[in-house]
Amino acid sequence: MLTGLCPLCDARIQLEADVLPGELVECPECAMELEVVSTHPIRLAEAPQEEEDWGE
Numbered sequence: 001m002l003t004g005l006c007p008l009c010d011a012r013i014q015l016e017a018d019v020l021p022g023e024l025v026e027c028p029e030c031a032m033e034l035e036v037v038s039t040h041p042i043r044l045a046e047a048p049q050e051e052e053d054w055g056e
């Protein structure tokens with residue numbers, strides 16, 4: 001299990017050990033969609049919003 005930090009609220013976010021760059025995770029504290037930009041070390045960034053709509 002790996003741990004990343006939310007760039008917005010500094011919450012600890014648990015990630016699968018085999019997480020890959022480009023995967024999206026949701027911060028459990030602020031519900032922000034985050035993209036894994038690096039896994040060594042773990043680095044998270046706000047997910048881009050211009051992607052396809054997720055069923056809205």
Ligand SMILES: [Zn+2]
Binds near residue numbers: 032
């Ligand atoms: Zn957060």
